[in-house]
Amino acid sequence: MTARIIDGKAVAATLRAGLAERVKSLGFAPGLRVVRVGDDPASGVYVRNKDRAAQQAGFDSATIQLPEDTTEAALLAVVRQLNEDPAVDGILVQLPLPAHIRADAVIQAVDPAKDVDGFHAINAGKLAIGQPALTPCTPKGVMHLLAAAGASLRGARAVVLGRSNIVGKPMAALLLAADATVTVVHSRTQNLATECRRADILVAAVGRPELVRGDWIEEGATVIDVGINRLPNGRLVGDVAFDEAVQHAGAITPVPGGVGPMTIACLLENTLEAAIARRGA
Ligand SMILES: Nc1nc(=O)c2c([nH]1)NC[C@@H]1CN(c3ccc(C(=O)N[C@@H](CCC(=O)O)C(=O)O)cc3)C=[N+]21
Ligand SMILES: [Mg+2]
Numbered sequence: 001m002t003a004r005i006i007d008g009k010a011v012a013a014t015l016r017a018g019l020a021e022r023v024k025s026l027g028f029a030p031g032l033r034v035v036r037v038g039d040d041p042a043s044g045v046y047v048r049n050k051d052r053a054a055q056q057a058g059f060d061s062a063t064i065q066l067p068e069d070t071t072e073a074a075l076l077a078v079v080r081q082l083n084e085d086p087a088v089d090g091i092l093v094q095l096p097l098p099a100h101i102r103a104d105a106v107i108q109a110v111d112p113a114k115d116v117d118g119f120h121a122i123n124a125g126k127l128a129i130g131q132p133a134l135t136p137c138t139p140k141g142v143m144h145l146l147a148a149a150g151a152s153l154r155g156a157r158a159v160v161l162g163r164s165n166i167v168g169k170p171m172a173a174l175l176l177a178a179d180a181t182v183t184v185v186h187s188r189t190q191n192l193a194t195e196c197r198r199a200d201i202l203v204a205a206v207g208r209p210e211l212v213r214g215d216w217i218e219e220g221a222t223v224i225d226v227g228i229n230r231l232p233n234g235r236l237v238g239d240v241a242f243d244e245a246v247q248h249a250g251a252i253t254p255v256p257g258g259v260g261p262m263t264i265a266c267l268l269e270n271t272l273e274a275a276i277a278r279r280g281a
Contacts, residue, residue, distance in 0.1 A: 003249035012261035029060035030275035038068035090116035090271035116270040139171035141262025154179040162205035204239035214244025
């Protein structure tokens with residue numbers, strides 16, 4: 001079998017077009033502020049793509065670039081100022097932050113109503129107990145991709161590879177809420193390949209280039225590759241060995257052009273949701 005390719009660029013473009021329509025009918029531009037400290041290369045492409053997508057969809061979006069040596073206190077002061085600014089609906093602090101700043105202190109300082117990353121304990125907790133919440137963009141994007149691919153989730157065996165607060169844990173919560181039977185596996189799991197082979201739906205989010213081989217994938221499974229890894233030779237690869245996996249999967253996302261563009265579209269979706277909730281629009 002050769003897998004169908006799930007076109008994340010196309011699904012994201014459709015989602016963004018729908019958001020642009022909704023923004024037009026709002027009568028105001030939802031405000032998004034991205035705070036970036038230093039210039040971690042992992043977030044460079046992201047910031048550029050995000051600004052372009054936000055402008056095109058009619059959002060009032062800006063990146064606040066701070067120097068690498070910004071103190072935690074100074075960053076917290078910027079966050080508080082954005083919390084208090086009525087024109088700002090969404091706040092995103094780019095991760096990773098420099099080592100001298102406690103990322104968790106900054107994440108928990110963001111007003112949960114403006115937390116468009118969905119990383120605040122209030123939003124993570126609401127997701128865990130099944131209450132409406134701002135939901136992390138990457139797993140939310142994966143759910144859109146699974147819907148677009150026509151994957152049936154109810155009763156399906158879903159395996160999430162990775163247990164981060166950013167992807168793995170919220171991903172498992174969303175799949176569980178959709179009635180999948182969810183297993184979370186990670187770098188310390190024994191017999192990773194065997195666990196992955198049990199998956200009808202496999203979501204790989206460990207940040208290890210091409211860890212998942214073709215024979216880890218059950219014939220016909222849906223494979224979502226969250227990894228975006230830059231190899232020393234400059235090539236961008238996922239957590240899945242695509243050329244092998246495509247021979248086994250029923251459907252698979254590419255890297256680039258899979259989950260990445262969905263993360264950005266969902267950031268805009270969260271910003272619109274936050275704007276509507278905050279302003280009663
Ligand atoms: N608070 C916070 N929230 C984040 O969501 C967050 C973050 N910090 N820090 C950095 C990472 C990285 N990230 C990406 C999102 C989209 C693409 C993306 O659109 N990638 C395209 C292009 C890739 C390329 O050409 O390099 C693709 O996969 O097709 C990449 C990376 C969000 N992150
Ligand atoms: Mg096989």
